[in-house]
Amino acid sequence: MFIEEVMELVELTSLHNALVGLPRVSGLSTEQRKRLTIAVELVANPSIIFMDEPTSGLDARAAAIVMRTIRNTVDTGRTVVCTIHQPSIDIFDSFDELFLMKRGGEEIYFGPIGHKGTELIKYFESIPGIAKIKDGYNPATWMLEVSTIAQEAALGINFTEIYHNSELYRRNKSLIGELSTPPPGSRDLYFPTKYSQSFITQWLACLWKQHNSYWRNPSYNAIRYVFTTLLALVNGTIFWNLGDKRGSIQQLLNAMGSMYTALMFMGMQNSQVVLPVVDTERTVFYREKFAGMYSALTYAMAQVVIEIPYTFAQAILYSVLVYSMIGFQWTAVKFIWYIFFTFFTLLCFTYYGIMVSVMTPNAHVGSVTAAATYSLWNIFAGFLITRPRLPKWYKWTYWSDPVAWALYGLMVSQFGDVDDIMDNGVSVKDFIREYSGYKHSFLPFAAIAIVGFCIVFATSFAFAIKILNFQKR
Template identity: 30%
Template sequence: MIPAVDIDFSDLSYTAGRRRIIKGISGSFKSGHLTAIMGPSGAGKSSLMNILAGYVTAGVSGSINVNGEPRRLATFNKQKVYIMQEDLLQPYLTVREAMRLSSRLKLGPQHSEQFKEHVVDDILETLGLVMCQNTFTDRLSGGQRKRVSVALELVDNPPVIFLDEPTTGLDVVSINNTVQLLKLLASQGRTVVCTIHQPSASLFNVFDRVFMIATGKVIYQGVPQQLVPFLSSAAGLDCPEHYNAADFAFEILQKNVIELMTDAIQNGRTIKNGDVATDIVERRSLTHSEMDSSRITKTVDIPPINTFTMNYPNSFYTQFMLLLSRMMLQKRRNVTGWWLQIIHHIISGFLVGIIFVKVGNDASRPFDNFKFCLCCSVFFMYTHCMIPVLTYPIEVKVMKREYFNRWYSLKAFYLAKTLSTLPFIIPLAFLFIGIVYPMSDQPLELKRFSWFAGYCVLIALTSEGLGVLIGFTFNCTNGSVVGPSSMAPILMLAMHGMGYGLSIHPIMYWVLKFSYLRFGLVGIITALFLDGRRMECLDPEEPICFYRDAKLIVRDLSMEGEETAPQLIGMIFYLVLLRVLAFLSLRYRCTIEFNSQIVGYLTKIIKRK
């Protein structure tokens, strides 16, 4: 049996910056009912949903009760799920694979694999997804994607389901099917609350309760069939016959009408329930057993919520391994992306090799060899920085849904995400290096090659960390600007000193430390040219082979006194620093309150100017 969870709130207000969005409203959402939060754009529907779901607490006043007791977020978070407006699903997985992973993450090790498979089968059958269970999620229709989004969150049998605009972007048939699905879930004893803009007349009457708000105030709460009589008694407005009551209610929303409706419904303290108006205070004394038993239909056989479980059903290690296996499977199935990367590295390798062919041992072309090292460094920096800049913002949206619904911790996700790229970055790096290193005639010594390859890989990993930081912080549009803008000064500092020799300013010596690419480039240069390296002048017209002693090249590149191994400290420092900053950025981006505070601060600054 699904545990009954009734939610009521009173005198609820919410202020973001200087704007008061929610204005002292009250309301009640009952288990076994499908409730629609309705209102015009900017009325405060999404803000109310975020507050009730527990994602926003800053700037909120009033009381929220669960089953008559003050809401405890630690417990409530395990009882509710939030299905967002965008049906973002994990790519390159079939419906069954996505469901299977959801069951393993959300049910925990106390249940057998056989039981988890039974849960998956039961939900797929109940939601009508058996026919598409082996279809990849990116090939589903809009209605099927919405059903899968709901199915993924049902495996642990949540008693409370919040949905943000579940009918957006769907056709009429899909909308009706989606609402009927929500009706079924509510009839099993769940508290189902969704926001919806303006439903059709037939759809409006399907809901058990409607909660209508305008300008942050409640204008109606109760059964849909009582809306027309309420408009007539509260504001003296008669809805035309055969007219959609929801459309009519929003069309007549003038300031004076809103005030009349708010006063009549006591800003949500009264519920129009049939022929009588029930006060919320009286309603709190009702128990779930008083609900009409005829409303309870088929119940999915899933274990009830245990409010004393840990924050996550599985250990950190289990979360990490499940996420890592999923990410590796997705990368393997992304054949197009995999081949694009291979072709990119091969073509770029041959282009660099042709441009700098035979410069590695030519003492008459020392600065061409420096350009070769710089070119390789820039290749790894731009290639591995821009990929997460362009792809991670979309992945964060998908991750948010799973994280907010308590599938796994951010630490497990971030560690799995970080390690999942290594099996692909390192082989691709050696593919590129294996082409350019012999074509440019660099010394075929294991020690020098190892240092060269090692620093190239470190540049790639550190640059990926920079890209992850940008991808987690900005959207694709802004990230595509911030990415190159961030790499430009890093590149300028890395190549500073070419031809300066010993005349480089002492201050610049320390300024250069702010570029991780500088550490990598110094490591590559010193690995190739120090330790007694002797070069040949391949140009017969060169009268004096000045750079036969390769350490002179290091000197004229303002790198004299540098050594290969110590550069590892700088590279590792930036590698760790950027990864830590990326994790903090991800954590803050997943905190709605943080985003709201930033917007509020920016608004204050702009208004002051």
């Protein structure tokens, strides 16, 4: 297979089952990652490859391995263009031709290097006043030393003018003119679409990639599920069998408290743990997006979709444990509503964390930004201070709070239609309407609102990942 040929070419066959891991933390070494990056580009079978300082940050041995890989690529008939600074003799000898520029971006040499730099040395030594290279000296180092601006000033010459007046320059211009003239009957290169694959194919590929990434990162979901289980057991034991005890205001507020604590604690946990995951994935996304592998929208859709099954499993886990331990009324409709609001609240927090991650330069800034939002959502959720008691100029904060809508939906789905009379002579449904402003008839709107928040955060994430770039290059 072609993939196996590429792996053999870049000498990665022995690592074919290895996890890439995190840079300087786990997985492949820096040198192996560079070879993997080359392999990823070779899979598309390009005729030309551009590399920006492929040996930077590597020791001599690792640099030699990478250069051997690049040389193997060239030997297959492909053209490889590299930028490189002050290479060693062995690395410099791996190249066939050199395009040398001085400060200011003006070309001073473009031609063959020759074995051990013979052609390059011959050209510069032919310039009057240039010192001869010493035996065993690195041609790359010598070339940089003799072509400095200080040397130009000392010798009273201009390397750019010398090159432009050389036979080498005239030969290059002639070759450029020849190669830039299209053969008779040929047409301009045209691509009907920006990407090589359809939108659906791109999305499926991104979804498969995200699935593998999540599957190979068990600690991320393990944290969520362990925390959810512990919170469910704690909530269930604290509020044991209080779901059907609605004889007093305190009992009803206790049930409301069990919902509120679950929404805030699990939601914040989801939002916080997803921040570093998306931040790490974003680095890979930047590279693959700029390589034209897929569009930002297909990646965003894959990221949004891959969270759904994991979050749904989390919601089911919590709902089954808590609903049975607290003892809410066992009807299919009420239980489904409980799962519905729990699921979409967790999804809302998760999407919010994803959105903040791509809108901030790193996970630390994102964490601080998200924490500030949690505080506002906590205050205006309708539990610490109910909506009827909010000043008029703060009403908008309640309606713009996803936790408020989630708590609204949970309360009215469980108690909004209960006619039981409490010890104060008021029915349960009348009390929550007067105390919190909750109406059972408003349940569908609460459901639409919490789904709407998920859509807004997911859409904002897609928009941000498309236009924002925090890479420092």
